[in-house]
Amino acid sequence: MRKFLNGPWVLLMPTLIILTCVVLLPLLLSLWTSFTPFKLTKPDTLYRFVGFRNYERLIGDIDFWIAFGRTVLFLAIALNLELVFGLGIALLINKITYGQRTLRTLMMFPMMFSPILVGFQWKYIFNDNIGLMNNFLREFGVIQPIPWLVDGILANVSIMAAEIWSSTSVFAILLLAGLLGIPKDPIEAAKVDGCNSWQVFKNITLPFLMPFVFIAMTIRSLDVARAYDIVQMMTGGGPAKRTELLWTLISRTGYVDAKMGMANAMSYISIFLSIAFTFFFFYKLVEARQRLSYE
Amino acid sequence: MNKKQINNILIWFSAIVLIILIMTPGLWVVLTAFRPQVDVMAKPAVWIPRNLNLIQFETMLFGGSEGSMGRSPIPVLSYLRNSLIISFTSTFIAVLVGTIGGYGFARHNFKHKNKYFLLIMLTRTIPGISLSLPIFIIFSKIGLIDTHIGIILVFVALNIPFTVWLTDGFFRQIPRAMSEVAMTDGCTKLQAFWHIELPLSRSGIASAGIFAFLISWNEYALVSNLARSTDSKTLTVGLMDFTAQFTINWPGMCALAVFIIIPALILTFMVQKHLVTGLTFGGVKG
Numbered sequence: 034m035r036k037f038l039n040g041p042w043v044l045l046m047p048t049l050i051i052l053t054c055v056v057l058l059p060l061l062l063s064l065w066t067s068f069t070p071f072k073l074t075k076p077d078t079l080y081r082f083v084g085f086r087n088y089e090r091l092i093g094d095i096d097f098w099i100a101f102g103r104t105v106l107f108l109a110i111a112l113n114l115e116l117v118f119g120l121g122i123a124l125l126i127n128k129i130t131y132g133q134r135t136l137r138t139l140m141m142f143p144m145m146f147s148p149i150l151v152g153f154q155w156k157y158i159f160n161d162n163i164g165l166m167n168n169f170l171r172e173f174g175v176i177q178p179i180p181w182l183v184d185g186i187l188a189n190v191s192i193m194a195a196e197i198w199s200s201t202s203v204f205a206i207l208l209l210a211g212l213l214g215i216p217k218d219p220i221e222a223a224k225v226d227g228c229n230s231w232q233v234f235k236n237i238t239l240p241f242l243m244p245f246v247f248i249a250m251t252i253r254s255l256d257v258a259r260a261y262d263i264v265q266m267m268t269g270g271g272p273a274k275r276t277e278l279l280w281t282l283i284s285r286t287g288y289v290d291a292k293m294g295m296a297n298a299m300s301y302i303s304i305f306l307s308i309a310f311t312f313f314f315f316y317k318l319v320e321a322r323q324r325l326s327y328e
Numbered sequence: 329m330n331k332k333q334i335n336n337i338l339i340w341f342s343a344i345v346l347i348i349l350i351m352t353p354g355l356w357v358v359l360t361a362f363r364p365q366v367d368v369m370a371k372p373a374v375w376i377p378r379n380l381n382l383i384q385f386e387t388m389l390f391g392g393s394e395g396s397m398g399r400s401p402i403p404v405l406s407y408l409r410n411s412l413i414i415s416f417t418s419t420f421i422a423v424l425v426g427t428i429g430g431y432g433f434a435r436h437n438f439k440h441k442n443k444y445f446l447l448i449m450l451t452r453t454i455p456g457i458s459l460s461l462p463i464f465i466i467f468s469k470i471g472l473i474d475t476h477i478g479i480i481l482v483f484v485a486l487n488i489p490f491t492v493w494l495t496d497g498f499f500r501q502i503p504r505a506m507s508e509v510a511m512t513d514g515c516t517k518l519q520a521f522w523h524i525e526l527p528l529s530r531s532g533i534a535s536a537g538i539f540a541f542l543i544s545w546n547e548y549a550l551v552s553n554l555a556r557s558t559d560s561k562t563l564t565v566g567l568m569d570f571t572a573q574f575t576i577n578w579p580g581m582c583a584l585a586v587f588i589i590i591p592a593l594i595l596t597f598m599v600q601k602h603l604v605t606g607l608t609f610g611g612v613k614g
Contacts, residue, residue, distance in 0.1 A: 039517070040436065040438070041432045041433075041435075041436030042432075043432075044428050044431055044432030044436070045429050045432045045433070047425040047428060047429065048425055048426065048428070048429035048432075048448065048488055048492060051425060051484060051485050051488060052448065052451050052485055052488060052489075054485075055463070055481055055482060055484070055485035056451045056454065056459065056485055057451075059459060059462035059466060060459075060462065062465065062466065063458070063461060063462035066461075066462065066465065079465075125346070126343075128339050129340075129343060136343065136347075138597070138600060139350065139351070140350065141596060141597075141600055142350050142351060142354060143350060143354075145542075145589065145593050145596040146354065146589065147545070147546030147547075147548065147564055147588065147592065148546070148548065149546070149564045149568070150546075150564075150585055150588060150589060153357075153567060153581065153585055154353045154354065154356070154357045154585070155353065157356070157357060157360070157578060157581075157582070158353055158356065163368060163369055163371075163578065165356055168372070168373035169373075171371075171372060171373070172372070172373075198350075198353065202350075254453070255449070255452050255453050256452075258455030258456060258457065259456075261455065261456070261457050261549050262548045262549055265548075265549075265552075265568075266567075266571070280455055280457045280458075280549075283457050283458060283461070284457050284549075287461050287464075288464075288553060293461060293465065296461055297461055297462070300455070300457070300458035300461055301458075303455055303457075303458050304453075304454050304455065304458050307453045307454065307455055308450060308453050308454075310453075311449075311450065311453045315446065315449075
């Protein structure tokens with residue numbers, strides 16, 4: 034008993050108990066539900082086991098695969114653009130000596146907005162009737178209002194803009210922290226030896242920055258699903274499923290159509306997607322960290 | 329003009345463009361909250377505000393006044409109360425539990441420690457909407473749907489992983505020798521923690537708390553499905569209420585948005601410095 038009280042487990046116990054009850058057990062129930070034809074309107078169906086039927090149907094479900102593909106594509110484009118813009122902004126702020134702190138604080142502005150607010154303000158900006166975007170374009174003679182949130186491609190681009198606006202600062206702030214921590218000696222030594230600024234960036238700055246890139250990616254991949262809030266607010270997945278992501282599809286199947294069994298099967302696939310993203314970047318982080326300490 | 333001056337001008341020019349891109353969307357919403365409906369709907373657009381007023385805020389808080397469109401259809405005050413109760417309670421519990429857990433990770437070595445740490449972080453990756461499905465089923469069975477307790481419970485679980493991550497990093501910065509000295513002088517382990525390690529990591533715990541509060545305050549995916557009525561709906565869900573109406577009251581919606589952003593704004597400014605250090609050293613030093 035004394036050993037237990039002095040050990041780590043008594044300290045970790047509350048954390049583990051709460052996470053087990055509120056996350057792990059529901060996930061097990063979710064897994065079970067995905068093997069049943071459970072509908073909210075018919076409670077008895079929770080106890081009927083149908084094996085992989087839900088999953089088999091999903092494999093043949095074209096709507097599901099379109100939403101899945103769109104989600105993966107959306108994340109790939111958004112995360113890469115956020116990284117590139119974030120890196121650019123960090124390098125820019127790093128160059129500025131006067132007013133750097135103020136700029137850094139201003140940069141955090143989008144981080145204060147909850148995803149639902151981000152969705153709202155961009156819904157307002159892209160509104161075809163009174164939005165800032167169309168009002169602005171009208172001043173330059175574009176009289177015909179552009180249907181930003183109705184057209185398939187434009188709607189996806191608009192949502193992407195909202196997503197990038199809200200998350201680029203995470204990358205910028207963390208990468209700036211990395212840039213500020215880089216020792217000056219190797220850079221000066223390289224310049225004395227005749228390296229140009231691109232070579233310095235590629236061979237010294239970037240390897241030092243890599244762990245920070247992966248920290249940012251890991252932190253970011255933890256909450257990729259917040260895109261749900263933004264999409265739900267801006268278009269609700271519509272019009273006519275043109276902006277449907279995996280998460281809005283799950284929400285519609287589960288709560289609107291009340292097909293809980295099917296929704297849980299989909300949600301398991303989305304959970305694996307999220308975990309795969311996080312795992313990948315965490316692994317890369319550990320790798321980059323090791324490489325840095327060997328050199 | 330030499331090359332360096334041109335360079336400087338370019339840097340400042342891009343910095344200004346950047347600031348405009350970052351600030352405009354938010355400021356436009358804030359401005360709209362104070363403008364009359366006529367100006368917002370005007371075509372061609374009215375760029376320079378002619379008259380600003382507080383009608384939207386009056387309608388929202390006191391249920392309508394002369395000149396406004398009558399009673400506010402959205403019970404903002406109930407939502408505000410729910411948001412405050414849920415966010416404060418869940419933050420308090422999450423910080424309490426998470427700090428203890430973070431201390432356990434920082435001060436003890438045990439088998440598969442990194443795996444447990446990763447497992448705790450992985451619970452955070454589960455999309456809110458996916459987690460909401462089974463919780464909805466359980467809560468409707470045991471009667472926790474549309475209650476403060478149910479939502480608080482979920483938010484606590486949501487906030488523990490980051491609290492553990494942040495406090496673990498802050499505790500590891502404190503040299504172990506400090507509490508060891510205190511313990512050779514006759515302190516118990518608990519006393520050493522209470523008098524030495526806790527005060528030293530105060531700022532770290534405070535930022536973890538603010539961070540947890542913000543996550544609770546901003547959460548939408550889970551609450552929107554676990555809350556059904558004014559008994560437990562929060563402000564973020566309330567914002568969505570506006571879109572269910574036949575014509576969207578943009579200035580009113582903007583006023584509610586301003587209402588949601590103000591606490592987040594103040595808290596983020598308070599925490600910004602610790603947040604960056606907290607998140608990065610946990611990751612780089614391993």
